[in-house]
Amino acid sequence: MPDTPGWARWANDHRKWLFAAPAMAFVAALIIFPLAWTMYLSLTDSSGSVRAESEFIGFRNYIDVLTDTDRFWPAVARTGAFTGVALLVEVVLGMAIALLLWRPFRGEKWVRVAILLPLVATPVAVGMMWRLIFDPNIGLANQALGWIGIGPQPWLAGQHTALPTTIFIDIWQWTPMVVLILLAGLTSLSDEPQEAAMIDGASAWQRFRHVTLPLLMPTVIVAVLLRGIDALKTFDILYATKGRGGGSFNEVETLNVYAYGLSFDYNEYGLSSTVLILFFLLIIALMWVLTARKKKEAGR
Amino acid sequence: MTLSACGGGGDDSGASDTVRVTLVNHVWTENIRKALPEFEQQSGLKVEVTQLGEDQLSDQYNVKLNAGSDDIDVMMYRPLQEGRLFAKNGYLADLTDKAKENADFDFADFQDAPVSATTYEDKVVGIPIITEQQVLYYRKDLLEKSGFSAPPQTLDELKAQAIKIQADNPGVAGFVARTGKAAAVTQFSSFLYSFGGDFVDESGNSAVNSEAAKQAYAFYGGLLREQGPANISTDMSWSEAMAIFTQGQAAFYPEANSLYANATDPSKSRVAENVGFAPFPAGPAGSKPYNIPSWGLAINEASGNQTNAWKFIEWAAGKEQSLEQQKTGTPGARTSVFENPEATSTYPEDMAQAITVSLANGVGHDRPVVERVAQAREIVGQPIVDAITGRDAAASADTAHEAFQKFLDDEAR
Numbered sequence: 001m002p003d004t005p006g007w008a009r010w011a012n013d014h015r016k017w018l019f020a021a022p023a024m025a026f027v028a029a030l031i032i033f034p035l036a037w038t039m040y041l042s043l044t045d046s047s048g049s050v051r052a053e054s055e056f057i058g059f060r061n062y063i064d065v066l067t068d069t070d071r072f073w074p075a076v077a078r079t080g081a082f083t084g085v086a087l088l089v090e091v092v093l094g095m096a097i098a099l100l101l102w103r104p105f106r107g108e109k110w111v112r113v114a115i116l117l118p119l120v121a122t123p124v125a126v127g128m129m130w131r132l133i134f135d136p137n138i139g140l141a142n143q144a145l146g147w148i149g150i151g152p153q154p155w156l157a158g159q160h161t162a163l164p165t166t167i168f169i170d171i172w173q174w175t176p177m178v179v180l181i182l183l184a185g186l187t188s189l190s191d192e193p194q195e196a197a198m199i200d201g202a203s204a205w206q207r208f209r210h211v212t213l214p215l216l217m218p219t220v221i222v223a224v225l226l227r228g229i230d231a232l233k234t235f236d237i238l239y240a241t242k243g244r245g246g247g248s249f250n251e252v253e254t255l256n257v258y259a260y261g262l263s264f265d266y267n268e269y270g271l272s273s274t275v276l277i278l279f280f281l282l283i284i285a286l287m288w289v290l291t292a293r294k295k296k297e298a299g300r
Numbered sequence: 301m302t303l304s305a306c307g308g309g310g311d312d313s314g315a316s317d318t319v320r321v322t323l324v325n326h327v328w329t330e331n332i333r334k335a336l337p338e339f340e341q342q343s344g345l346k347v348e349v350t351q352l353g354e355d356q357l358s359d360q361y362n363v364k365l366n367a368g369s370d371d372i373d374v375m376m377y378r379p380l381q382e383g384r385l386f387a388k389n390g391y392l393a394d395l396t397d398k399a400k401e402n403a404d405f406d407f408a409d410f411q412d413a414p415v416s417a418t419t420y421e422d423k424v425v426g427i428p429i430i431t432e433q434q435v436l437y438y439r440k441d442l443l444e445k446s447g448f449s450a451p452p453q454t455l456d457e458l459k460a461q462a463i464k465i466q467a468d469n470p471g472v473a474g475f476v477a478r479t480g481k482a483a484a485v486t487q488f489s490s491f492l493y494s495f496g497g498d499f500v501d502e503s504g505n506s507a508v509n510s511e512a513a514k515q516a517y518a519f520y521g522g523l524l525r526e527q528g529p530a531n532i533s534t535d536m537s538w539s540e541a542m543a544i545f546t547q548g549q550a551a552f553y554p555e556a557n558s559l560y561a562n563a564t565d566p567s568k569s570r571v572a573e574n575v576g577f578a579p580f581p582a583g584p585a586g587s588k589p590y591n592i593p594s595w596g597l598a599i600n601e602a603s604g605n606q607t608n609a610w611k612f613i614e615w616a617a618g619k620e621q622s623l624e625q626q627k628t629g630t631p632g633a634r635t636s637v638f639e640n641p642e643a644t645s646t647y648p649e650d651m652a653q654a655i656t657v658s659l660a661n662g663v664g665h666d667r668p669v670v671e672r673v674a675q676a677r678e679i680v681g682q683p684i685v686d687a688i689t690g691r692d693a694a695a696s697a698d699t700a701h702e703a704f705q706k707f708l709d710d711e712a713r
Contacts (some may be wrong), residue, residue: 049389049391050367078468136532137531152531157531244355249481266675
């Protein structure tokens with residue numbers, strides 16, 4: 001094409017970059033820049049004000065955080081416990097409910113709507129609602145226990161009951177999402193394998209264990225990934241129920257709540273960035289392990 | 301009232317007829333919003349109000365002031381909580397000339413203690429608008445029923461009355477107060493002072509493990525553990541504690557006077573008719589409640605509309621508005637208003653008397669006076685929650701002392 005002007009030829013040669021450029025600029029501005037800035041802050045002693053002069057201190061923050069057994073490591077443990085327990089219960093419970101709703105029955109629509117209700121509420125509002133219900137003195141939960149002759153429980157107020165109570169709230173709010181995903185997966189399965197298994201005389205449990213579950217596995221993995229990432233970064237429910245620092249004994253302080261407190265209560269921007277970077281690395285590592293495992297399964 | 305033009309000082313690069321004001325949810329704010337049209341008419345300015353809860357307000361400032369944002373002109377802030385940090389970071393405009401120039405504004409009329417809390421390195425960086433004193437809220441009917449003719453004069457009497465009332469009224473707590481680690485510190489401070497202690501000693505060192513402090517921690521925590529509500533939580537701020545009191549489930553409640561309307565307003569309180577107020581009971585060192593400026597107005601240093609921002613402050617913190625505010629139950633910082641009988645004419649009589657006592661004996665701070673207040677409150681608040689949950693308050697005070705001394709050394713560097 002000898003007549004084509006130079007810029008058009010250049011554009012033609014580089015079109016894959018040109019078309020991708022807006023998306024790349026977007027990613028750079030909204031993901032790479034903040035991440036790089038956080039990384040930079042984590043290597044400084046920035047505190048008080050982000051604009052104040054700060055000193056480059058290398059990995060001192062990392063050493064401080066990683067040797068902090070008062071706040072950091074307990075927060076890691078709580079993050080793990082919160083995510084692990086909530087995720088496990090949500091998937092098992094979600095699967096049970098999805099199986100119940102799988103086959104058509106009368107009033108099915110109403111039941112589905114009722115089950116999805118918790119999902120549409122804002123987590124902060126949900127947290128505040130449960131905080132009222134679980135109030136140890138004037139809350140509904142202890143009154144209800146009183147009717148069936150059980151003594152009052154401390155719920156959110158107790159140092160050792162607070163974390164399980166927040167996990168319960170998370171399960172209450174997010175199990176419906178798992179139900180929704182699994183139900184979509186179930187309804188898309190074809191009936192033939194089920195029928196074949198039935199003719200072979202398989203029991204309901206055997207059909208679930210050896211037919212439904214393996215076929216549904218990709219959907220389950222999607223649900224686990226989506227809910228897992230969400231549960232890891234839970235903040236709103238914890239903040240709305242226990243406030244800053246996760247309570248007077250930091251009883252529900254997860255990594256997110258801890259990093260928030262470092263930034264907004266202590267104005268320790270360097271340390272807060274360090275915690276966030278470590279949290280980020282933890283998630284990357286977790287995802288790497290999961291994907292490696294998935295590949296291994298696929299390769300079998 | 302006249303609004304004099306302000307000469308010199310302040311950045312007016314972005315002067316605008318709209319003044320952007322950020323205020324906290326408070327009775328003061330409700331009152332000022334009602335009066336705004338009057339100001340807008342007088343000054344020809346337009347006021348745009350952003351109203352937020354205390355925590356949200358604090359987070360908002362952290363983000364916006366850190367970023368050097370100029371979209372806040374006037375900010376309502378807590379001199380004892382954020383004042384030092386903000387002033388040190390250069391977020392607050394120097395108001396010295398503006399405040400002292402206008403004779404009508406009469407800066408000398410402001411009480412000394414509040415002014416010193418809004419002054420940083422000899423510069424006026426804020427104007428105090430709301431002051432608070434701790435008083436004792438109590439239930440007149442419960443006292444009468446248990447045969448007490450007067451509210452407690454001393455902390456020992458407080459304990460004795462709480463025990464008797466609790467025994468006479470199953471299901472009703474003798475005493476309720478804030479229990480959250482950081483939230484309780486301010487109300488605990490009056491107990492600390494009345495036992496003869498303070499957070500920091502004269503040479504600037506931690507004093508939270510002094511004998512007096514240990515006694516105060518044990519007393520406050522013990523009273524809540526034994527005479528407090530059943531299943532007591534360690535997360536209560538004033539709203540939860542106030543709810544228990546106004547639901548009729550507690551006899552005594554030490555709290556800031558500025559919140560009194562919550563207890564006496566029949567639409568908010570089941571016990572409105574039976575609420576009484578008493579001066580803070582005396583401890584071994586006498587009755588020493590705090591008397592502090594809880595809120596002030598400041599101008600954002602990054603604002604380009606400082607002259608008009610000052611006009612708003614001049615009006616909102618002026619004599620006329622201060623009197624109006626004080627009549628509706630929000631004590632201010634102006635001497636002339638406190639001396640005006642009209643200012644307290646609407647208060648319950650016993651409340652007005654309690655305030656007079658607090659003003660005479662009050663201590664000018666209710667939390668450690670440092671830069672990183674939130675962190676300091678968590679450290680000195682730990683023995684409070686430990687005492688409430690039945691742990692050894694003295695040992696906890698020793699641990700807190702070590703951490704607090706380290707914190708102070710760190711901050712002094």
